[in-house]
Amino acid sequence: MTISRLSLIAATSLFALPIAASAEAVMQINSSLPEGSFAHVFLQEYEKRLEAAAPGEIDVQIFMSNTLGKEEDVLQGLGFGTHQASLSASAVSQINTRTSIFDLPYLFEDRAAVQTFIDSPAGEMLAEGFEGSGMVLAAMWDNGFRQITNNVRPIVTPADLDGLKIRTPTNRQRVEMFNTLGANATPLSFGEVYSALDQGTIDGQENPANVVDTAKLYEVQGYMSLSNHVYLPTFLVIGEPFLASLDEDLRDTVISVAKEVAPWSFEWGENTDTETIAALSDKLEVNEIDFAAFQSAAAPLYESPTFVDVIGADMIAATKDALGIE
Numbered sequence: 001m002t003i004s005r006l007s008l009i010a011a012t013s014l015f016a017l018p019i020a021a022s023a024e025a026v027m028q029i030n031s032s033l034p035e036g037s038f039a040h041v042f043l044q045e046y047e048k049r050l051e052a053a054a055p056g057e058i059d060v061q062i063f064m065s066n067t068l069g070k071e072e073d074v075l076q077g078l079g080f081g082t083h084q085a086s087l088s089a090s091a092v093s094q095i096n097t098r099t100s101i102f103d104l105p106y107l108f109e110d111r112a113a114v115q116t117f118i119d120s121p122a123g124e125m126l127a128e129g130f131e132g133s134g135m136v137l138a139a140m141w142d143n144g145f146r147q148i149t150n151n152v153r154p155i156v157t158p159a160d161l162d163g164l165k166i167r168t169p170t171n172r173q174r175v176e177m178f179n180t181l182g183a184n185a186t187p188l189s190f191g192e193v194y195s196a197l198d199q200g201t202i203d204g205q206e207n208p209a210n211v212v213d214t215a216k217l218y219e220v221q222g223y224m225s226l227s228n229h230v231y232l233p234t235f236l237v238i239g240e241p242f243l244a245s246l247d248e249d250l251r252d253t254v255i256s257v258a259k260e261v262a263p264w265s266f267e268w269g270e271n272t273d274t275e276t277i278a279a280l281s282d283k284l285e286v287n288e289i290d291f292a293a294f295q296s297a298a299a300p301l302y303e304s305p306t307f308v309d310v311i312g313a314d315m316i317a318a319t320k321d322a323l324g325i326e
Helices: 002-021 038-053 071-080 090-094 097-103 111-118 121-128 172-180 190-199 209-214 240-244 248-280 291-297 299-303 305-311 313-323
Strands: 025-031 058-063 085-088 135-150 165-168 184-187 204-208 223-226 231-239 285-288
Touching: 025 038, 038 058, 038 085, 038 135, 038 231, 038 248, 071 085, 071 090, 071 135, 071 231, 071 240, 085 090, 090 097, 090 231, 097 121, 097 172, 097 231, 097 305, 097 313, 111 121, 111 135, 111 231, 111 248, 111 313, 121 135, 121 313, 135 209, 135 240, 135 248, 165 172, 165 190, 172 184, 172 299, 172 305, 190 204, 204 209, 209 248, 223 248, 231 240, 231 248, 291 299, 299 305, 305 313
Parallel strands: 025 058, 025 085, 165 184, 165 204, 223 285
Antiparallel strands: 085 231, 135 204, 135 223, 135 231
């Protein structure tokens, strides 16, 4: 009896250790972008802040370059509980079409306007679009504005785009946008852009300033116009099964810290853009655009079925109202 009782106590002690160790929740976050990218910087800041806000309660683990699987598979896994969280951009539009509002051109003149949107009823409407998907939107962080580069002339007004062959992603909204503004939109995979610019197959392209820098597009372009024509944030989405596994206080902390990182990410993005554009100004000619003229020229797109059928007329109306766009 004594031996049996001691054995039972010993066995119970052995089992007690891993149970105590496992009390710390593990939160794995996937991103399609590589280490050293802006997304990596943001996730590291979130990890630091969250683990400080809930010491010993949660272990944030960051996985870059889709280490946890294809981005689409990870997003689906959030609802099944096979994955915990993802920092994604355009891929979420397959789950919540309201996020395609960011494909509409000239909605946001600057990052302050983006934050106004996030805190508005339109931002709430976008977040509600994730209902029933098995995930929740914890926060929207920075990503950046897209700029136009080309080899022909500075782009100041829409008339300056007339006839220019501008590479776009294989995205029908972006193609319609540039065609409406007078350019000859040319869909092309990004891997072909540098050589196409170098050979003169296309005149220009559109991407964030950091892409112009890191992809060395300045070597084959003469002008960069700060068009800010499209802004796309990153979306930190978290699986409902994972959130349900946390106690209420920790669950609230996971979400609240994500929201606290948002303004910091916008400030970081603004500062980094300023530094990048300043450095690029030594390598190509940089100019401002007539934002109001472009916003006016893009107005018909706000009623185009290409955009409305995907985004929803109610989402577009709420966004215009939040931003004071008539």
